[in-house]
Amino acid sequence: MTYVDDFPGEARVVRTAFAVAFASIGLGGALGVLQALFRTGYSRSLFSAVDYYSVLTAHGVLMALVFTTFFIVGLFAWGVTRSLDTGFRDLRFTWGWLALMTLGTLLAFVSILGGIVGFIPTHAAVLYTFYAPLEASPTFYLGLALLVVGSWGAGVDYVLTLRDWRADNPDERIPLQTFMAVSTMLLWFVCTLGVAVEVVVFLLPWSLGLIPRVDPLLTRTLFWYFGHAVVYFWLLPAYFVWYTIFPKLSGGRLFSDPLARVVFVLFLVLSTPVGVHHQYGDPGLSQGLKFVQMTSTYFILLPSLLTAFTVVASMEHGARQRGGEGRFGWLRALPWENPSFSGIALAGLAFAASGFGGMVNAGLNVNALVHNTMWVPGHFHLTVGTAVALTFMAITYWLLPQLTGKRLRLRTLAAVQPYLWFVGMVFMSNAMHRIGLAGVPRRTSEPQYEQVIFNTPIASIGELHLQTVGGAFLLFASLLCFLAVVGSTWLGERGAKPLAVNGHIPSALSGPEHSPRVLDDFRVWVALTVLLLLIAYGPPLAAMVQNGLFAPGSAPIPA
Amino acid sequence: MEIHRLEKIWIAVSLVFIVGLVASIVYGVAGMGVGTVGDTGQQLDPNALEETRFADPGGHWASDDHYVVTVVARQFLFQPGSQEPVMVPANTTVTLYVTSPDVVHGFDVVGTHLNAMVIPGQVTKLTTEFDEPKSYGIVCHEYCGAGHQSMAGQLVVVPADELPRNESGAAGNTSGANATSESATASADASPAVAPPEVSA
Numbered sequence: 001m002t003y004v005d006d007f008p009g010e011a012r013v014v015r016t017a018f019a020v021a022f023a024s025i026g027l028g029g030a031l032g033v034l035q036a037l038f039r040t041g042y043s044r045s046l047f048s049a050v051d052y053y054s055v056l057t058a059h060g061v062l063m064a065l066v067f068t069t070f071f072i073v074g075l076f077a078w079g080v081t082r083s084l085d086t087g088f089r090d091l092r093f094t095w096g097w098l099a100l101m102t103l104g105t106l107l108a109f110v111s112i113l114g115g116i117v118g119f120i121p122t123h124a125a126v127l128y129t130f131y132a133p134l135e136a137s138p139t140f141y142l143g144l145a146l147l148v149v150g151s152w153g154a155g156v157d158y159v160l161t162l163r164d165w166r167a168d169n170p171d172e173r174i175p176l177q178t179f180m181a182v183s184t185m186l187l188w189f190v191c192t193l194g195v196a197v198e199v200v201v202f203l204l205p206w207s208l209g210l211i212p213r214v215d216p217l218l219t220r221t222l223f224w225y226f227g228h229a230v231v232y233f234w235l236l237p238a239y240f241v242w243y244t245i246f247p248k249l250s251g252g253r254l255f256s257d258p259l260a261r262v263v264f265v266l267f268l269v270l271s272t273p274v275g276v277h278h279q280y281g282d283p284g285l286s287q288g289l290k291f292v293q294m295t296s297t298y299f300i301l302l303p304s305l306l307t308a309f310t311v312v313a314s315m316e317h318g319a320r321q322r323g324g325e326g327r328f329g330w331l332r333a334l335p336w337e338n339p340s341f342s343g344i345a346l347a348g349l350a351f352a353a354s355g356f357g358g359m360v361n362a363g364l365n366v367n368a369l370v371h372n373t374m375w376v377p378g379h380f381h382l383t384v385g386t387a388v389a390l391t392f393m394a395i396t397y398w399l400l401p402q403l404t405g406k407r408l409r410l411r412t413l414a415a416v417q418p419y420l421w422f423v424g425m426v427f428m429s430n431a432m433h434r435i436g437l438a439g440v441p442r443r444t445s446e447p448q449y450e451q452v453i454f455n456t457p458i459a460s461i462g463e464l465h466l467q468t469v470g471g472a473f474l475l476f477a478s479l480l481c482f483l484a485v486v487g488s489t490w491l492g493e494r495g496a497k498p499l500a501v502n503g504h505i506p507s508a509l510s511g512p513e514h515s516p517r518v519l520d521d522f523r524v525w526v527a528l529t530v531l532l533l534l535i536a537y538g539p540p541l542a543a544m545v546q547n548g549l550f551a552p553g554s555a556p557i558p559a
Numbered sequence: 560m561e562i563h564r565l566e567k568i569w570i571a572v573s574l575v576f577i578v579g580l581v582a583s584i585v586y587g588v589a590g591m592g593v594g595t596v597g598d599t600g601q602q603l604d605p606n607a608l609e610e611t612r613f614a615d616p617g618g619h620w621a622s623d624d625h626y627v628v629t630v631v632a633r634q635f636l637f638q639p640g641s642q643e644p645v646m647v648p649a650n651t652t653v654t655l656y657v658t659s660p661d662v663v664h665g666f667d668v669v670g671t672h673l674n675a676m677v678i679p680g681q682v683t684k685l686t687t688e689f690d691e692p693k694s695y696g697i698v699c700h701e702y703c704g705a706g707h708q709s710m711a712g713q714l715v716v717v718p719a720d721e722l723p724r725n726e727s728g729a730a731g732n733t734s735g736a737n738a739t740s741e742s743a744t745a746s747a748d749a750s751p752a753v754a755p756p757e758v759s760a
């Protein structure tokens with residue numbers, strides 16, 4: 001039986017969440033191309049240098065906050081109900097949180113649109129990081145708050161479903177997919193607390209005029225308390241796919257279930273006390289604090305390095321099951337024509353490459369070479385923009401038939417799509433990295449100055465601009481392929497032939513039964529997480545609020 | 560819980576690698592003295608810069624071999640920097656203090672490791688030494704509003720003897736290329752050695 005027949009109600013929820021995600025990435029991608037054209041000077045006729053920032057806000061919000069979050073809550077809704085083999089308690093609650101998220105998204109989006117369209121009386125050109133004292137309309141903050149609160153509802157839904165399952169199966173180990181979904185959502189609860197306080201306690205009342213001032217450093221620190229952990233909220237669902245589905249797509253089985261659990265627990269515990277690595281250049285935070293959080297940042301490399309091992313090992317195992325031989329010859333035995341497989345493999349490759357850039361970013365002092373330059377978007381278009389986004393697109397080719405009961409259409413287009421994305425991103429990201437090394441700032445509509453010369457070691461800025469734009473067009477073409485495949489599959493008829501895919505997931509080579517049961521006890525891990533957080537963030541936050549919650553304070557400056 | 564032998568080796572190598580990364584940064588900070596912006600312990604009211612060392616931004620000799628420049632980054636100018644360059648002496652310890660009266664800005668001296676944020680209410684302190692006379696671009700690399708793309712400036716390194724000192728050698732102000740004796744006296748009483756008023760401890 002396919003998922004849609006077993007859980008028709010849940011399948012509809014997942015499809016709806018995916019629909020919002022895909023609309024966001026489609027629109028966001030179009031804006032991305034416009035940004036690339038504008039920055040490089042190829043085309044500046046569609047909007048002004050000032051409107052650029054509303055466009056960029058929309059791109060950041062649609063991609064980093066909306067596309068990711070909607071896809072993730074949908075993916076986990078599938079993973080939890082499939083692996084526990086039980087539906088949600090009450091679908092009205094489920095629809096409730098999804099509706100809240102959607103409402104928040106619309107509110108935030110329309111608020112941003114108001115910055116460009118005259119008849120909407122809002123403004124929100126504050127970018128997706130909305131640093132005070134630049135101020136957006138209250139509806140923007142309210143929209144983001146609803147999006148986050150709605151996603152909390154998703155977490156609650158998964159946890160309750162797990163609780164019910166636990167009551168019926170007191171002695172069983174939590175199925176791996178549910179384990180991963182729940183640990184990721186726990187991480188999400190812990191880290192969104194920072195941004196929720198920032199928005200609900202400070203920015204929203206401040207934008208409404210209820211409090212006159214906020215402390216820019218404090219609100220910014222609260223943002224980054226959330227801002228790094230959020231990247232693991234994006235990444236872990238990709239890991240969920242890499243660990244639990246990718247081995248099957250390779251033709252084999254997961255290497256080690258217990259180690260997968262250890263990896264997710266490490267992420268939960270370590271991912272929040274690192275946010276200050278985004279604030280190395282900030283005054284008002286001591287170098288000691290920055291050093292401590294740098295150290296934890298480097299240690300959080302460990303679970304990713306473990307993941308690299310498992311993914312490659314599972315892939316090799318699969319290839320050998322398919323008859324692959326030789327030291328590297330097994331690579332040829334893999335199903336490179338299957339877009340679900342190739343997309344994830346390429347996503348993994350992009351992630352490995354971005355890891356090196358990440359080590360540069362994370363270095364307390366080396367960071368000064370690249371901080372806030374174009375290097376940084378170059379970096380995260382490889383991570384969230386490829387490792388995560390391409391994984392999500394790839395697994396859609398596998399999931400969508402199970403969510404709709406329809407066979408995938410336009411298979412050739414689907415087969416080339418991941419390669420197109422990868423090549424486009426190699427061009428765009430490589431050029432961005434190199435432009436950044438020359439010192440060109442990010443988030444700037446016209447980064448050309450009379451007083452400043454940017455020196456590139458190899459290739460002129462002009463050539464790099466051409467690469468950026470060329471890459472952006474390839475990416476957009478890839479996106480159109482993706483949307484065409486999804487659209488025609490979705491709208492197509494449900495045929496008589498059985499699906500080519502099924503949701504059965506083979507058990508791991510070494511199963512969970514030999515791992516300590518404490519791994520499954522989330523209370524222990526949450527307690528440890530909170531303890532580390534208090535150590536990492538307690539002293540600096542205490543120092544910041546010592547002279548008053550709102551001092552030194554800034555009044556709103558509308559943007 | 561069983562862990563594959565190869566996986567154990569991988570974990571060990573990973574840990575060594577991570578410790579190596581941390582060690583290389585420690586070496587950079589402690590051995591080579593390349594750190595980053597820290598906490599000056601100074602906070603100020605962004606709405607009242609006129610009561611601080613930023614009242615009359617610009618450069619001055621703090622002692623014989625230490626030159627201090629205060630810079631105000633505001634929408635959408637560096638003062639000094641944009642309308643006249645920041646002038647600093649070569650082969651001398653230079654300390655830059657930067658703050659903002661309005662929104663968050665960036666302060667990146669392109670081609671150097673001087674790259675930091677400027678946050679209202681906080682004082683960004685950067686210390687460095689330039690080897691030779693040369694001119695650098697300064698870019699605001701944090702989005703700061705509608706004119707952000709135009710916010711840039713210059714930092715010019717000149718031979719130390721080209722920047723005037725007054726007799727005491729302790730104060731004096733050159734806000735830009737054509738420093739006048741008038742601006743030097745204007746800020747002579749605002750001794751740079753005195754910390755700016757703090758909002759609180």
Ligand code: HEM
Binds near residue numbers: 029445471475
């Ligand atoms: C068609 C594909 C894409 C293109 C052409 C594109 C292009 C760009 C460009 C040129 C910028 C830099 C703008 C600037 O700093 O001035 C940017 C920023 C950004 N992009 Fe993309 N992008 C694409 C896809 C994605 C995806 C898939 C994601 C994430 C899932 C993403 C997330 C972001 C974020 C978070 C920013 C930073 C926004 C900010 O600085 O506030 N992009 N993009």
Ligand SMILES: [Cu+2]
Binds near residue numbers: 227228231275277
């Ligand atoms: Cu980070």
Ligand SMILES: [Cu+2]
Binds near residue numbers: 708
């Ligand atoms: Cu700026």
